[in-house]
Amino acid sequence: MSRYRIPGMGRVDPAAPVSFTFDGRRYTGLRGDTVASALLANGVHLMGRSFKYHRPRGPISAGSEEPNALIGTSRGPGRFEPNTRATVQELRQGLVTESQNKWPRLSFDIGAVNDRAYMLFSAGFYYKTFMWPRSFWDKVYEPFIRAAAGLGKSPTEADPDTYASRYLHTDVLVVGGGAAGIAAALAAAQSGAKVTLVDENPEMGGALLSDPSVRIDGRGSWAWLADQLSQLRAAGVTLMTRTTAIGYYHQNMVGLVERLTDHLDQPPQDAPRERMWRVRARQVILAQGALEKPLVFDGNDRPGVMLAGAAQTYLNRYGVKVGDNAAVVTCHDSAYYAAFDLVDAGGRVAVIVDTRDQVRPDLADAARSRDIQLLTGHTVTATGGRLRISSIRVNPVRNGRVGSGRRISCDALLVSGGWTPSLHLFSHTKGSLTWDADSQTFLPRHKTEACQIAGAGRGLWGYAEVLADGVTAGMAAITEIGRSAVATSARVEGDRPGTGSSQKELPTDRSAGKARAFVDYQNDVTAKDIRLAVREGMRSIEHVKRYTTNGMATDQGKMSNINGLMIAADALGKEPPQVGLTTFRPPYTPTSFGAFAGYHRGATFELTRKTPIDPWAEAHGAVFEPVSLWRRAWYFPRPGEDMHQAVARECRATRASVGIFDASTLGKIEVAGPDAVEFMNRMYTNPWTKLPPGRCRYGLLLGEDGFIRDDGVIGRMSPDLFHVTTTTGGAARVLNMMEDYLQTEWPDLNVWLTSTTEQWATIALNGPNARKVLEPLVEGLDLSDAAFPHMSVAECSVAGLPARLFRLSFTGELGFEINVPARHGLTLWNALMESGKAYDICPYGTETMHVLRAEKGYIIVGQDTDGTVTPQDAGLGWAIGKAKADFVGKRSLSRPDIVDPNRKQLVGLLTEDGSRLEEGAQIVLDPNQDVPMKMAGHVTSSYASDALGRPIAMAVITGGHGRMGETVHIPMPQGTIRAQITSTNFYDPDGERLKA
């Protein structure tokens, strides 16, 4: 048995030893221990170093609010987790743990030199110390801070665990399985309501687990608890332990994280590590209890200093006494019970120092009967010891004056500064709080959600009161949802009621400026820091928080917020509610990214859309690129080819003979109905009335602001049916925009819109031999230039498949786009490949498509336009139906800023030295001007052109259309590149090849 374990006490299993290591040393704990309780049983209080000063620290709490005892845990490769709270991590066989923020070892840490440089690191040190000289920031200060500070080390490997995600609907969700929560859940369940009770601990019971001497309904509290839990199960209540309610969101949605495997010796194969529950409850009952506050005095962070309630928990729940010779300092009655339990278990308590002048006579008597020295009206002004407390300095306080101090030896100091109702979740809902001057706490006031608050969470104390309140909350919840039940009541004996006063820093006879009195342990914020922040002008608690970082640690100020507020309020000479409380935000406790991500990772992070031709591309070695959610074939390298070589070959083959391209990702929308042509006239810039069925036209879509939103070729299939194509990325946006106008502006138009993007597979054939490849497969259509000229569309049969055939070109070559039902896409592709063999048909990808279109100056919306480009800017003024009275965006085209001749306009660029420009490179007119130079535009597209034997580029340049032939300059790190402004139509400017 470990040195500090008391046989027969606690809820741990003495017959089940569990072996683990801490900083390489082997220890033994018991099944049911946390890492903290097992280490304490072995006499180890020193568990970590603090964030800023590297001060030695031990656990101050026994729960999820722990700011000090943060450790790294490892469960094998890729399963290292930093900043695990030792007070929460359950022991399991072979667990490997290590302390953090120390070098070379926990007991001797070089970084503790920061502690000597205390003055340097006071409040706002980030803002002050590192201001000057500026160059020192990158080279000296930041690396130093990064090396010295920080919490633990991030794992570098991908997380091999899986995380699950579920929804849950319940009538009543009870958060917190202590006395109040259990009473509330049982009351609600008796009405027949569906009730869910969750608790973050491995077992239900809350404070009852630390108070076995209390008797309820004639039984010990643990026996009563076991009976209540079986009653809850019998009533059909869902009980979820190891489940933290991390956030309370709108309309009674609560996020829960259930920890499934971290406590297991051997997790089942493929079991999820954690499960995120999104719960929608008709009523939520918050029974989260209260958190004990530390007291603020010099040396209050020394290992061995611990909350009295935590010591009581270690004793009763884990059978561990936290020292052989404890002292207590308190301003609340509750600490007395911790002291009494310790003595009753065979321990020794040297002294109870109470800052209050008067204490309840029964408590004083009980202390005396246990040989505990009681010093009322006293303060603690210092602690002694290095890696563990060895003494306290105690002084009397009379009429506000602090008398001389004396030393009292101890190896543990139990502190209690009273209790803060845990209202984190309530605050997530923006429920308002009210300051209760009597208890010096914030209590819930105005509710915004359908919730009840029960027990210590609303400032109640003592089991009788809390149990009754739980029943009341449960009854209120079921009444709200139209159910009823008979209220019950419980009889409590040996209850532990209590009250207390509230403290800012404890009074001292020493210079407060020298005191290392910590408020936020994890962020190393002292009372002096907070007073300094107020002296330097911080008035709101939000400013104090950011200046000092008080409450910004991973414990989110659970221990520090109220103490920090009391000190700030005192420094400002105001009442605490006037200074305000910082906002609690989700999550309640640190939550793994995995739990949030759930199934959305790796291949299921987002869906990948694949065309019907995708399997062929994959089988033929395509390199893919993502285009919106699609994966598209980028290029088809042959053995030994790099991307540049492959693209040059694909370009050459297409211009020389014929290329084949999978264009299935193009957005497609059917615009149908008697008013279809009127609708098209209103939406697109172009005129549509005179476009006869069987013809197609390039369509340009603007926003009302006059800027280009999308483009695509649109075919008129019949008088009342248009086959609209959109950009790959714009399909959903365009349909949404069309629906918006149709539903909300022009509901009188008789038009139907249908997305057909995924119904059609689309294959483009381009090149002088395109017709020869296609013709043998086509039935029911004369493909000759005379019968089926450029910009025609027809329904016909291709390779025996029903098809919509377009003659159009995005390459400048003779071109066709064949649409067949998606399920036939691969059949058509194979037929075309077969037919094209005689012409060395060449499959090409999106990169070649980009090059070929750029050689013709065809824009790509979103690449050559950026949401601020008008049709005139893009050189597309010809696409505007001048005779039309109106279309979306028309009015904006005459706005003064839109007709400004100095707008950035799309032009071609040819470099003088033949180098290829970088897309996005900035352009200047005068390379000799002072830095920062005036930018005249930027490069939007740039490619090596096989057809022109040189690189080409497109760019937007201020007043570009009026600068043809001028030279502009592109400053790059290697030097400034000169380029000439040209037309964007680089290849076959007269368009002869289209007409083949």
Add this chain to the structure above:
Amino acid sequence: MLLIHCPYCDETLPEVEFAYAGEAHIARPADPSALTDEEWRDYLFIRTNARGPHYERWRHVHGCGRFFNALRDTVTDRFVTTYRIDEPRPVLTPLEAAE
């Protein structure tokens, strides 16, 4: 995650089915060419930016596909009501306005 009532489906459904679509009751002018530059600017860009009740449009994009209007409080995120696109702007009761 909000629950939103679609007035066309007459069902209250999760927020992920819906998309926000800007301020409501801003009709496209019947004849934009008759507007001055300033009037057109106001139509394009000037919005209420309300702190409190806000008339706005939503689309049940992963459901019936219909656009509808809503009155939502931008401070609390609470939906006061939702209504069809052709229905008049609901008038707030003094109590609702005060909230």
